[in-house]
Amino acid sequence: MLVAxxxxxxxxxxxxxxxxxxxxxxxxxxxxxxxxxxxLATAALxxxxxxxxxxxxxxxxxPLMGVMAAFIFAAQMINFPVxxxxxxxxxxxxxxxxxxxPWPAMLVMASVVGVQALLFQDGGLVVMGAxxxxxxxxxxxxxxxxxxxxxxxxxxxxxxxxGIAAWLSVMAGALATSLQLWLSGTSSLGVVVPAxxxxxxxxxxxxxLITVAALAFILRTRPDLVEAGRARGGRGWVAAGLxxxxxVVLLAPLASADPDGxxxxxxxxxxxxxxxxxxxxxxxxxxxxxxxxxxxSTIVAGVLGALLVAALTVGSASLVRRAGRSEPEPxxxxx
Amino acid sequence: xxxxxxxxxxxxxxxxxxxxxxxxxxITVLFIVxxxxxxxxxxxxxxxxxxxxxxSSALTGLGPGYATRRSFxxxxxxxxxxxxxFALPGRPLFAWTLGPWHLVATDAGMIRFASIVVRSWLSVQxxxxxxxxxxxxxxxxxxxxxxxxxxxVQITALMYRYLxxxxxEASRLLRARAARxxxxxxxxxxxxxxxxxxxxxxxxxNLFLRSYERSDRVHHAMLARGYRGEFRTLNPHLMRREDxxxxxxxxxxxxxxxxxxxxxxx
Amino acid sequence: xxxxxxxxxxxxxxxxxxxxxxxxxHGVSLAISRGEKVALVGPNGAGKSTLLLHLNGILRGVGxxxxxxxxxxxxxxxxxxxxxxxxxxxxDDQLFSPTVFEDxxxxxxxxxxxxxxxxxxxxxxxxxVGMDGYADRMPYHLSAGEKKRVSIATVLAxxxxxxxxxxxxxxxxxxxxxxxxTLLDSLPLTMLVSTHDMPMVRDLFPRVVVMSEGRVxxxxxxxRLLGCAELLRVHGLEYP
Numbered sequence: 001m002l003v004a005x006x007x008x009x010x011x012x013x014x015x016x017x018x019x020x021x022x023x024x025x026x027x028x029x030x031x032x033x034x035x036x037x038x039x040l041a042t043a044a045l046x047x048x049x050x051x052x053x054x055x056x057x058x059x060x061x062x063p064l065m066g067v068m069a070a071f072i073f074a075a076q077m078i079n080f081p082v083x084x085x086x087x088x089x090x091x092x093x094x095x096x097x098x099x100x101x102p103w104p105a106m107l108v109m110a111s112v113v114g115v116q117a118l119l120f121q122d123g124g125l126v127v128m129g130a131x132x133x134x135x136x137x138x139x140x141x142x143x144x145x146x147x148x149x150x151x152x153x154x155x156x157x158x159x160x161x162x163g164i165a166a167w168l169s170v171m172a173g174a175l176a177t178s179l180q181l182w183l184s185g186t187s188s189l190g191v192v193v194p195a196x197x198x199x200x201x202x203x204x205x206x207x208x209l210i211t212v213a214a215l216a217f218i219l220r221t222r223p224d225l226v227e228a229g230r231a232r233g234g235r236g237w238v239a240a241g242l243x244x245x246x247x248v249v250l251l252a253p254l255a256s257a258d259p260d261g262x263x264x265x266x267x268x269x270x271x272x273x274x275x276x277x278x279x280x281x282x283x284x285x286x287x288x289x290x291x292x293x294x295x296x297s298t299i300v301a302g303v304l305g306a307l308l309v310a311a312l313t314v315g316s317a318s319l320v321r322r323a324g325r326s327e328p329e330p331x332x333x334x335x
Numbered sequence: 336x337x338x339x340x341x342x343x344x345x346x347x348x349x350x351x352x353x354x355x356x357x358x359x360x361x362i363t364v365l366f367i368v369x370x371x372x373x374x375x376x377x378x379x380x381x382x383x384x385x386x387x388x389x390x391s392s393a394l395t396g397l398g399p400g401y402a403t404r405r406s407f408x409x410x411x412x413x414x415x416x417x418x419x420x421f422a423l424p425g426r427p428l429f430a431w432t433l434g435p436w437h438l439v440a441t442d443a444g445m446i447r448f449a450s451i452v453v454r455s456w457l458s459v460q461x462x463x464x465x466x467x468x469x470x471x472x473x474x475x476x477x478x479x480x481x482x483x484x485x486x487x488v489q490i491t492a493l494m495y496r497y498l499x500x501x502x503x504e505a506s507r508l509l510r511a512r513a514a515r516x517x518x519x520x521x522x523x524x525x526x527x528x529x530x531x532x533x534x535x536x537x538x539x540x541n542l543f544l545r546s547y548e549r550s551d552r553v554h555h556a557m558l559a560r561g562y563r564g565e566f567r568t569l570n571p572h573l574m575r576r577e578d579x580x581x582x583x584x585x586x587x588x589x590x591x592x593x594x595x596x597x598x599x600x601x
Numbered sequence: 602x603x604x605x606x607x608x609x610x611x612x613x614x615x616x617x618x619x620x621x622x623x624x625x626x627h628g629v630s631l632a633i634s635r636g637e638k639v640a641l642v643g644p645n646g647a648g649k650s651t652l653l654l655h656l657n658g659i660l661r662g663v664g665x666x667x668x669x670x671x672x673x674x675x676x677x678x679x680x681x682x683x684x685x686x687x688x689x690x691x692x693d694d695q696l697f698s699p700t701v702f703e704d705x706x707x708x709x710x711x712x713x714x715x716x717x718x719x720x721x722x723x724x725x726x727x728x729x730v731g732m733d734g735y736a737d738r739m740p741y742h743l744s745a746g747e748k749k750r751v752s753i754a755t756v757l758a759x760x761x762x763x764x765x766x767x768x769x770x771x772x773x774x775x776x777x778x779x780x781x782x783t784l785l786d787s788l789p790l791t792m793l794v795s796t797h798d799m800p801m802v803r804d805l806f807p808r809v810v811v812m813s814e815g816r817v818x819x820x821x822x823x824x825r826l827l828g829c830a831e832l833l834r835v836h837g838l839e840y841p
């Protein structure tokens with residue numbers, strides 16, 4: 001009467017639950033300096049997100065973000081057949097940012113990434129900072145920033161931009177992942193960037209299509225629920241979103257076309273030492289030049305730096321705005 | 336209808352189960368960090384690390400092979416490291432011409448690739464043991480104790496509470512779509528790609544709205560029980576001497592691995 | 602298409618266990634002929650919903666299920682789903698399009714029917730359920746009774762050979778429920794309906810199949826079975 005758990009069923013369940021993109025980096029694929037750096041950036045961004053959502057949502061924040069995090073997780077199960085057994089899926093970062101706002105979306109995606117890593121080993125623990133940055137922050141930044149830029153425009157335009165933003169958000173995540181893998185000495189730039197970007201260019205189309213359709217559905221049925229439709233502020237996000245989107249668009253072909261050039265630059269700066277497993281064995285000496293000599297003025301460093309800069313810009317812009325605001329926001333009407 | 340297996344915790348009363356969750360989280364993270372710090376080709380240290388995994392797994396009462404058996408699902412990502420085989424300077428092993436690329440595999444490259452895969456594989460196993468022996472609420476408590484911000488922990492805890500509910504709703508949506516997805520005998524049909532994507536988006540939008548309104552109901556239920564933005568929970572976790580001991584032992588062992596890997600010829 | 606078989610649905614010794622080992626169906630056999638309206642009753646956990654999910658291949662068990670002259674196997678599923686019209690309990694799970702029209706059109710469009718044919722099917726289905734005029738409404742904003750009707754329409758538009766409903770009157774207020782009963786009465790289709798609503802069973806269904814603990818424990822005319830108080834009580838049912 002007892003039926004043993006079919007390993008196939010277990011695998012199938014795992015596949016259903018595992019995110020289909022290749023963006024969940026497992027432990028062991030990023031070296032410690034990169035892991036720490038991305039964790040620092042993520043921690044800073046999460047701290048800002050926590051402060052901002054407390055102000056915006058008040059006591060409603062926990063039930064809203066908790067349930068919506070479960071939604072994102074569940075929505076990642078919704079697929080559509082593409083061809084030959086493959087299917088399109090939703091990662092959800094852009095959709096979350098457009099509908100909930102960028103800071104709540106970041107907390108939501110951080111929670112999703114955390115649960116995926118903790119419960120299902122989909123993504124590592126030490127590299128979680130990088131995963132949250134790639135799938136939570138970059139997607140929110142580009143998704144919200146670009147969509148916000150169309151505020152007040154016709155619906156078709158907004159939906160089209162939302163689609164482009166969703167696609168770019170996936171590409172940005174893929175590019176960031178590639179760079180992190182390269183800087184960790186795991187993958188060579190000339191291979192990982194084209195491979196990642198190529199695969200995700202297709203995956204991103206699925207993301208774009210579902211995001212646009214979902215957003216259209218929501219706008220048609222309950223437009224009041226779309227955060228990004230509100231008229232407040234957002235200019236900092238637009239600027240930052242456009243900047244990062246631009247960086248992705250420029251850097252991606254550059255990295256693919258001239259990986260050697262990029263590697264030479266990085267080598268000269270002390271970022272990368274491709275000889276004799278040096279990345280690991282001279283760790284104590286390594287971390288000092290990595291953090292100390294970094295001028296952050298080259299394109300490579302610029303992307304990582306752009307993220308930090310964007311975060312600081314947005315963070316300080318919101319602080320300035322909060323200081324200038326004299327009365328509290330009116331309570332959002334509960335339907 | 337329990338179609339999806341979301342529960343990863345396996346109840347038990349082993350010493351590992353009863354360890355303070357903070358200790359388990361810290362040991363897991365330190366183990367992973369240690370793996371990352373081990374140099375390429377530190378095979379003895381990797382082997383000892385695996386021995387630690389097997390020993391821990393056995394101590395949980397789930398059998399020594401429990402974690403290893405489940406650890407292969409994450410391996411597809413190993414593809415990302417394949418290029419390392421050809422990228423490191425060293426003694427050439429074999430060469431391969433692929434179109435415009437002339438790839439030379441080196442010994443250093445192979446060692447790097449294998450080391451990355453092994454590091455990842457070991458780390459996943461320890462993470463599996465952590466999840467199997469620590470209930471989710473305990474994990475959340477551990478994170479709180481380890482100074483993870485309260486809001487994040489609360490959100491994650493609530494997410495977990497509704498994970499099954501919402502994934503069930505998504506399953507039912509998928510099922511409802513499947514029930515109406517008929518095709519003629521000729522095999523045509525299925526609609527265009529854009530149409531299929533739109534349907535998927537509609538389903539996601541539908542789920543979004545239902546989830547959003549559910550969050551309102553949850554909020555109201557919380558208010559009705561006096562919630563004002565703070566969760567008060569009982570936190571029964573106190574570090575016992577056993578917890579400190581196990582923690583110290585683990586750290587010493589990991590330090591030993593680091594030393595072993597950098598001295599001697601292996 | 603003329604079927605040689607007199608049965609619209611023939612289930613033979615169906616067995617099914619869940620992945621976690623829980624057995625749900627212990628050998629269910631059931632045959633329904635054209636035009637019959639059959640009620641499937643039993644306590645919660647009897648396996649009614651599980652059985653229904655086998656009819657269009659969502660769950661796969663051991664044993665044979667034949668719809669018309671087509672066995673329910675992997676390769677025939679695309680056709681089976683057009684023959685078995687399965688309506689789930691919660692219409693919110695079933696209505697996922699922005700307009701009623703799109704939801705009802707989903708089935709025909711997926712089958713590859715040309716747009717005019719699909720449109721005609723939608724119109725007819727909506728008329729059958731008394732929801733013509735609702736084509737441009739948003740399912741999300743309809744009442745429970747209206748959603749239930751639309752969800753039935755989504756399946757009618759595929760011209761199924763048998764209509765299978767899971768707890769259709771659950772959650773409906775008396776007026777909506779009355780409307781549903783009238784609707785089901787008016788449809789000339791073969792029907793298998795799983796329900797707890799014993800008064801509805803008495804009103805609509807000449808034949809009753811009683812399930813309990815994964816088995817069929819009784820199968821016969823409603824007047825006889827519903828009058829047997831002992832049988833009902835043993836299986837957790839009440840006389841209407």
